[in-house]
Amino acid sequence: MSDNVIEAQGLTKRYGGIAAVDGVSFTVGRGEIFGLLGPNGAGKTTTILMMLGLTEVTAGSVSVLGHDPAREPLQVKRVVGYLPDSVGFYDHMTARDNLRYTAALIGIEPADRDKRIAAALDRVGLPDVGEKKVGAFSRGMRQRLGLAEILMKDVSIAILDEPTSGLDPHATHELLETIRSLKHDGVAVLLSSHLLERVQSVCDRVALFNAGRIALLGTVPELARQVLGGGYNVEVEADGEGLGVLFSDIPGVKAVDQAGPSRYRLLADRDVRAQAAAAVVNGGGALRRLSVEEPSLEAIYSRYFDNQALQQQATSQVNNHAA
């Protein structure tokens, strides 16, 4: 068996002829944190539903730990935890009773149940409200309770659809910590989110959805290279002659900008601080400041969709001329 826990091949979902997800292929490795990004309606949730067998696949295939969610749903659902966006619970029941019900459905031994529930509630920061009715919970508390359910289930894949929505900054931070600890336990995490900065800080790889297709797929630096033609902004403050030429000779540097009398900005596809420092010293200059700005997902995202909009304008103009 390969090391991939999820493998999607040409996954397609059509609603009455309109493709919501259109030939999507990707893999998620064991213990990997994989992010699904993209504007509203891009097809992230639909992709997730197909992985869980909650909606029928129109074409293509997906396998979760070697099982087909449509043909062997129980095998899949035994090892996958799912946190839907805006998760709901039975309002008239207490948090603990809600989890007890799911625990019974999962088939956790009655002797084990309460212990695991208590541990999970503890881990999501809800240790004291177990006996409260969920009806009195805030949106964020429900979200945490949903996460507790996954922790209780002891899964090897966690699928989280916009887990950060409704969480305060502190809770978001805790959630990311929990996700990292899941990864540490060898759990693969697939999450969709609109908080790009957060996604970047936690995800190993991301897939950028656009209109049902995966437009970009890879690590953030990889995407930066594709979209920004670099992504690393290295700022150098140094005195010396002809430093600009020396900098542009460094492998990986795409462009050099002179921002001031002795300030340079290098656009590179990797971190070139060491080479820049060496260039200054070798050129007989004096290095005063050196800093690097990692490529931001935010920048990649907005640049990609700006380009997309420009292209669309161009094609529509061409079409208008042709008409």
Next chain:
Amino acid sequence: MQREGSPWRGLSVVYFRELFDHLTSVRMLVLQFLVVLLGGAVVYFAAEQIRNTTAEDPFLFLRLFAPPGQSLLSFVLVLSILVPILAIGLGFDAINGEYNRRTMSRILAQPIYRDALLFGKFLAGLSTIAIALVTLWLLVIGFGLLRLGVPPSGEEIGRLFIFLLVTIAYAGIWLALAVTFSVFFRSTATAALVALGLWLFLALLWPALAQMLGEVISPSDIRFAQLGLPTPDTLAWQQGLSRVSPGTLYGEAVVAMLNPDAQSMTTLLAQFQGRIGAPLPLDQSIMQAWPQMVSLIAGTILLYVIGYVAFQRQEVRA
């Protein structure tokens, strides 16, 4: 397509939770209160009537449930009206309620089939009604023992027991209808209104409509009319059409069980042959009510299966 694992995995978990929910819900309390109040009043008056008539009657206890003659209100009539309301009240939000609470995808992400969820909910609803009906049944019999001062005969117990089963089957068909509507309509209010509307239509308008339609499809023959007799073909159409309504089926089955000496349509023949007067024995009554009972159960299964198929194919986005 071969499915792995048992489709009934998790059934008992769903069943017991739903049953507990029903039994402790305010909705159920109100409905049950209504049934006990109305049923109690009707049975009380029936008992008074029985005590005032001195004529020898081998079926005293049956009279308690279905007083002879054109009594306006009987216990059976109260049940035939309230049981559908009870069943619709328990089933109308079975599936769409889970969507609206956004619990459906969370539950179906657990290792159970949809079969277990739907059937567990149906069984829990049916059990709740059965518990209510059995309690009521025992109450009425207990009341009869005290009030009439004679124990029911073995045959009466048998007839009353079958009547109880028929009533549960009658509840089943309405419950299956309500659950199926809860699959088709995303709004619980719509599901409830459509189910209640259909019930009103079938209970109030359909009997008259069936008569008219029967006349249209197969007009009466003047020769029969001159003799003051219904035309057999017309009658058959009218009866067949009116039996589309579960209420009609239930009514016919109950009359057969609780009114051994009643002349139902099927005994018209016996009337011509002059076999009038002697009440039908129990097995004959069962034979007479058999098609109706089977129809009620078949209707329940059919409605349930329609809902089941629709539910299996539904996208679970909430």
